[in-house]
Amino acid sequence: MFGAVRRLATAAASAQVSRLQDVVIVGGGPAGLSLLAALKSSHKTRHLKCTLVEGGSLDNIRTFGEDPPENYTNRVVSLTPQSVEFMQERIGSWQYINQDRIKFYSSIVAYDSQEKDARIQFDASMTDGNGVLAVMCENINIQSLLLSRIDEIGDSTILDNTKVLDIVHPNKPEINHDLTAEPQTTSPGLDWPIVQLSNGESIQTRLLVGADGYNSPVRKFSGIESRGWQYGRFGVVATIKLQYEDYRSIGWQRFLTTGPLAILPLTEDNATIVWSSTPELSDILLKVTPEIFVHLVNAAMTLDEVDLNYIYGVLKKDPTDTSVLEEIEWRMSKIKLSELEEKYPLPVSEVIDKSRARFPLKMSHADTYVAPRVALIGDAAHTIHPLAGQGLNMGQSDVAGLVEALEKGVERGMDIGSTLVLESYVSNTWPANSMLLGVCDKLHKIFSTDFYPLVLLRGIGMKSLNMLDVVKDLMVKSMAR
Amino acid sequence: MRPFIQRTPGAGLPQLVRLLSSTRASANAPKYTSASAEELAHFNALASSWWNVDGPQRILHKMNLLRMDFIYSTVRKHLQLNKPETPLEEEIYVPPYSLDLLPKPIRLRIVEDQEMRRDALLNKSKLRVLDVGCGGGILSESMARLSFVESVLGIDLSSDVLEAAKLHKGKDPILGDEKLSYQLTAIEDLDASKKYDIVTMFEMLEHVDYPAKVLSEALKRVEVGGWVFISTINRDFVSWFTTIFMGEHMLRIVPVGTHTLEKYINQHEIREWIETNQDVRDSFKVVDAKGCVYLPAYGWKFTNSPDVGNYFMAIQRTL
């Protein structure tokens, strides 16, 4: 009974397709907005009728350009020179970046918690970024510049606060047991998917793009398998202030057995952290007072893991136990000042109110990115451990690859929903993404283990040149694509 | 298996030369361009699966990508950048010598100017296309979607494949009747006073009994400055091996019975035929010919040798 009702509902809804579109993009994250801006910027694809659907509100993105919040938001990413170039050259959107809120930086110092002499410095000379390793930038700043570019061009529809409720295939209705029922009626002959929206509209589209993040409803609709695993770790992010501005423009990353902790520079005395932690530790990090949190970050960048574990133990029992403050200060005071200044990041002095948040870390990769009339981009196609700061950047290179395939398809007079057009997008992006996912996964596994022999090996190994080279190679590969 | 080895390369030639040079003799003969009943039965049977891009015609679908590249780049490259009526100040500089001799910044500037003019000219164009032996319409649809094509007429002698073509056309709303139409007709029954900017005959000449007749009928329907694009197969060992032995029998990527070796026409035979017919020679020029080959894991790829295996040819009407 229920089945029949549901089938009838589906048939009824899809009977009134309100619009036909060439491209419907689900998701207004960095990947979806970038695709829309890129399609509308290319003279080969700008004639395509496009609609973007986003479940959340884009209001704060719209106002960001004119009226940004005072403090940095906590979703900050490191953009590679390639992504910046793409936004500059192919989308023409970089001019809309809020210049006051980005930070170019030239190197990262990575060091190990098990062996304090094991450290590597990556700098711009290892990549081809013209003296820049990467740019720190808020997600919202990126979304804002993309949206500004889309608004400037006009001519596309953005529906925010609108959820995709269901996607149906006109030629493959749910199995019809009730033979007396009317057959499903849609626009005759069109085999395009129909996207049913929370505002009551149904749009039938030549090409449906899933830019809808990790849980991608579009991926599920298309039946594309995604494989991967949860790391059992959380990424804790926060916006912080350093004691004073660090003129060196350096990022710092310390490999702890709980996962890497990174402090990345923003303008003036601002910085952002990403702390990969066990569920237990992430609980503590979110619960402790701001003052304790600040001390914990400083401690985790500097002290031995034995000391850290002792402190975590105290806080687990009582996250407000301020005795750890003295404990930390006492242990830090034993390190020579000159060493602190030279080998470690500047001390953190403040954490911005309400900027602490955590995200579960996972790795996943779809078996393919396309099916007839469907393409996946960004996190819908792959999610990666944030340790090399690549997730959003991979989405941008997906967009570049998909637009290139669509341009070629248009030039060849093809139906852009055909797999004949979409296949080259997969063959041009999947292998590189797969390599990067593998590299970051390996790095995570080498460092985030407390399996003793491996830790020992790492401790001894990181000092010896061999291991350093392996790690360096992996890191450069992942950062310099 | 066909007794290929017994056939020395020259053995089949006299017959084909005869076929190719039969044009004049056939002035008022009946339907020389008609396909044999066998050929039509073969394509009729394939009609229903024509548009399954993973089905029996996949290789044709893949080839279509390359031939659209061939058509696009040929048309684009030979656009007349400066028409006689173009005012001097709007003329694009076309140096009378190789661009490579110029310093890089100047060269890039000139190329960019030329490309922009090409885009502008293409944007203004409204070309009319005739697709002969259109089959299920793989090429017809692609041509009809191009922004610089005004309309496409696809003709074929197999009613079933035309039905498949019409059905599939209905699956894309931008392919309205004014853009794309199909007709069951032999080429010589089309009004010869109606000219087209582009006449295409892809993977078709190797299926007809009198290729020269079909070709000359096609040439009659081209506008001055317009193009005839053909693709077919050289009659050589490589063709036999790749299209019939490997394609049909071993790999089964082409439906068995699609090809008949004796009907293959060599690239140079077409050139020779043009050269030996004065009226044709005076107004038509073979502008380009490119070989292409199917690599199983990759798809179709251009080669440097139009004399081996499959090839595309572009013939322009100059007068």
Ligand SMILES: Cc1cc2nc3c(=O)[nH]c(=O)nc-3n(C[C@H](O)[C@H](O)[C@H](O)COP(=O)(O)OP(=O)(O)OC[C@H]3O[C@@H](n4cnc5c(N)ncnc54)[C@H](O)[C@@H]3O)c2cc1C
């Ligand atoms: C802790 C952490 C740190 C990171 N650091 C970096 C870094 O330094 N560098 C980097 O490059 N990347 C980084 N990343 C990754 C980066 O944030 C993501 O890869 C990126 O945001 C993905 O963008 P997206 O557009 O693909 O997906 P998302 O941003 O997830 O956007 C998907 C959108 O789809 C919408 N949506 C979903 N379902 C529906 C529906 N049914 N209807 C309508 N809309 C829907 C959602 O509302 C959402 O807005 C980090 C990630 C984490 C967790």
Ligand SMILES: C[S@@+](CC[C@H](N)C(=O)[O-])C[C@H]1O[C@@H](n2cnc3c(N)ncnc32)[C@H](O)[C@@H]1O
């Ligand atoms: C291999 S198919 C190629 C179809 C199409 N040109 C393509 O490449 O996609 C050959 C087609 O030529 C048609 N054909 C064969 N002889 C013909 C003739 N004399 N006149 C018109 N069409 C013919 C067949 O019916 C068949 O559809």
